[in-house]
Every structure is written in C-alpha cells, then in structure tokens.
Amino acid sequence: MFSEKFLSGQTAIITGGGTGIGLAIALKFGELGANVVIASRNQKHLDEALKELDAKKIPALAVVTDVRDPEQVEALMVKTEGKFGSIDILVNNAAGNFTCLAENLSVNGWNTVINIVLNGTFYCSRAAGQRMIKQKRGKILNIVATYAWTGGPGTIHSACAKAGVITMTQTLAVEWATHNIRVNAIAPGATETSGAGKQLWASPETRTKIEGSIPLGRFASPEEIANVAAFLVSDIADYITGETLVVDGGSWLNKGKF
Ligand code: HXC
Numbered sequence: 001m002f003s004e005k006f007l008s009g010q011t012a013i014i015t016g017g018g019t020g021i022g023l024a025i026a027l028k029f030g031e032l033g034a035n036v037v038i039a040s041r042n043q044k045h046l047d048e049a050l051k052e053l054d055a056k057k058i059p060a061l062a063v064v065t066d067v068r069d070p071e072q073v074e075a076l077m078v079k080t081e082g083k084f085g086s087i088d089i090l091v092n093n094a095a096g097n098f099t100c101l102a103e104n105l106s107v108n109g110w111n112t113v114i115n116i117v118l119n120g121t122f123y124c125s126r127a128a129g130q131r132m133i134k135q136k137r138g139k140i141l142n143i144v145a146t147y148a149w150t151g152g153p154g155t156i157h158s159a160c161a162k163a164g165v166i167t168m169t170q171t172l173a174v175e176w177a178t179h180n181i182r183v184n185a186i187a188p189g190a191t192e193t194s195g196a197g198k199q200l201w202a203s204p205e206t207r208t209k210i211e212g213s214i215p216l217g218r219f220a221s222p223e224e225i226a227n228v229a230a231f232l233v234s235d236i237a238d239y240i241t242g243e244t245l246v247v248d249g250g251s252w253l254n255k256g257k258f
Contacts, residue, residue: 018040021226069123
C-alpha cells in the first residue's frame with residue numbers, strides 16, 4: 001500500500017505487539033522503516049513475533065511487560081531509549097477481554113480488564129508522553145472498539161474501559177497538541193485474530209451472526225487495521241488529532257448486511 005519508508009529513523013512501541021493486530025502493526029511499521037519495540041506479558045508470544053520481525057530484517061526489541069504495572073511500563077521506556085535512543089510512536093494495543101454478564105462478573109474480573117485497558121493505556125501514555133514532551137514530538141495511537149459508544153452487552157468491563165480510552169485520546173490530544181504530539185485512536189470491528197476469536201466468537205454460530213451484522217460481509221484482516229495505523233502516524237495525517245477512526249466494514253451503522 002505504501003511505497004516510501006516514511007517511518008525511517010522512528011521508533012515505535014507497540015503494546016500487545018506479540019500477536020494479532022499488535023503484531024500486524026509492528027510488521028507494517030517495520031516495513032515502513034521504523035524500529036519496533038514489542039511488549040507483551042507472554043515471552044512465548046514475543047519470541048515467535050521476534051522471529052517474524054527478524055525474518056524481515058526489521059530492527060526490533062521485545063520486552064516482557066505487564067502494562068498494569070507502572071514500574072514495568074517505565075522499564076519498557078528505559079529499555080527502548082537504551083536500544084534505539086528515543087520513543088517517537090506509542091501504540092496502546094494491549095487488551096484483555098472475555099464475555100461475562102455483568103451480574104456474574106467478579107470484582108477481580110472487572111478490575112483485571114479495567115487495569116489492562118484503561119489504566120495500562122494511561123500508564124504507557126504518561127510514561128511515553130513525558131519523553132515526547134521533552135523532545136517536542138510524538139504520536140500516540142490507541143486501539144479501542146465501537147462498543148465504547150454503543151455499549152457492549154457481555155463485555156461491560158471492556159466497553160467501559162474503551163470508552164475511557166476514547167476520552168483519554170481526546171483529552172491528551174488537546175493537552176499535548178502544544179508539544180507537537182498527536183493522539184488518535186482506531187476502533188476496529190471484528191478482526192481475524194486468534195486472541196479475540198477465542199474470547200468473543202468461539203462458536204461458529206456466533207461468528208456467522210457477527211458476519212451478518214457487517215455490511216462488507218467479512219471480518220477485517222489485521223493488516224487492514226495496520227494500514228490505517230500507518231496512515232494515522234504518518235505525516236499525511238499531520239492535522240488529525242483527537243480522532244477515533246472506525247474501521248469496521250460499516251458495522252457501526254447498525255444496518256447489517258443489505
Ligand atoms: C468470567 C473470568 C473469565 C471468564 C477470567 N475471569 N476469565 N470471569 N468469565 N471467561 C475472571 C477470573 O475468574 C478472575 O476473577 C479475573 O477475571 C482475572 O482472571 P485471571 O485469569 O487471573 O487474569 P489474567 O491471567 O490476568 O488474564 C487476563 C484476562 C485474560 C483478561 C482474564 O483473558 C487475558 O489475559 N486476555 C489477554 C488476551 C485477550 O483477552 N485478548 C482479547 C482482546 S480482544 P476471580 O474473581 O475469579 O479472581 C478485544 C477486542 C474487542 O478486546 C473488540 C471486539 C469487537
């Protein structure tokens with residue numbers, strides 16, 4: 001899609017970068033010239049992702065990180081600066097999710113998802129933002145979901161956390177515009193990843209129902225989300241900040257397949 005290596009010389013941290021949409025973004029940014037730093041709680045996911053990045057000769061670093069822990073987040077920033085010198089792009093992609101009706105959701109279940117999605121996004125944005133403010137440039141991209149606006153029956157924790165992240169996107173976009181930092185979000189629809197699939201459409205019936213709700217009639221590929229991520233962190237999008245771009249095949253229009 002892109003012919004120029006327009007991210008050359010830039011370093012991007014991608015949380016949840018070991019699998020799914022996060023890995024697709026890491027590969028895309030790497031192909032476009034960026035140094036990529038992938039963070040995940042899971043060493044095995046990181047090892048496998050590093051092999052893919054190495055095969056494409058993408059300069060990469062993997063750091064085991066639980067975004068719920070501000071000290072681990074700070075260590076991620078320090079290690080990134082140690083290896084690549086600066087942090088130019090942060091993608092807050094790490095997520096946690098499972099379906100559970102609100103009345104059955106334990107306090108710990110609620111807190112777990114809120115801590116990963118809402119608090120983790122804040123810890124990473126704050127730590128990267130402090131550095132971006134000093135260097136007077138930066139781009140932050142948050143991965144959310146359209147149920148942040150419509151409500152997410154069965155996923156109240158994730159829906160509420162993603163709604164908070166949209167507000168965080170808008171707030172930081174204004175606070176940090178003066179520092180030449182753009183903050184945007186993408187709201188992907190159902191995307192072909194094993195992580196989301198296992199949690200949200202494990203049965204063929206659920207999958208078919210979801211497909212029927214998408215005007216374009218199919219799930220997104222992780223690469224399609226990564227292309228939009230590349231656009232939003234590129235210079236072409238230099239006048240876009242505080243925006244949440246919906247990439248869901250038209251699902252949010254709530255008309256289903258016509
Ligand atoms: C009810 C559950 C549960 C389930 C976990 N819990 N799974 N409750 N139903 N299916 C409860 C546990 O019982 C526990 O509460 C609490 O949640 C914490 O569970 P742990 O397993 O100890 O947590 P942890 O090991 O930290 O794992 C976090 C996780 C897990 C979120 C629960 O699923 C995870 O690691 N997910 C990461 C990958 C992921 O979810 N990716 C999908 C993102 S897709 P108690 O009270 O028993 O102690 C996405 C897309 C959205 O977000 C958009 C779609 C359109």
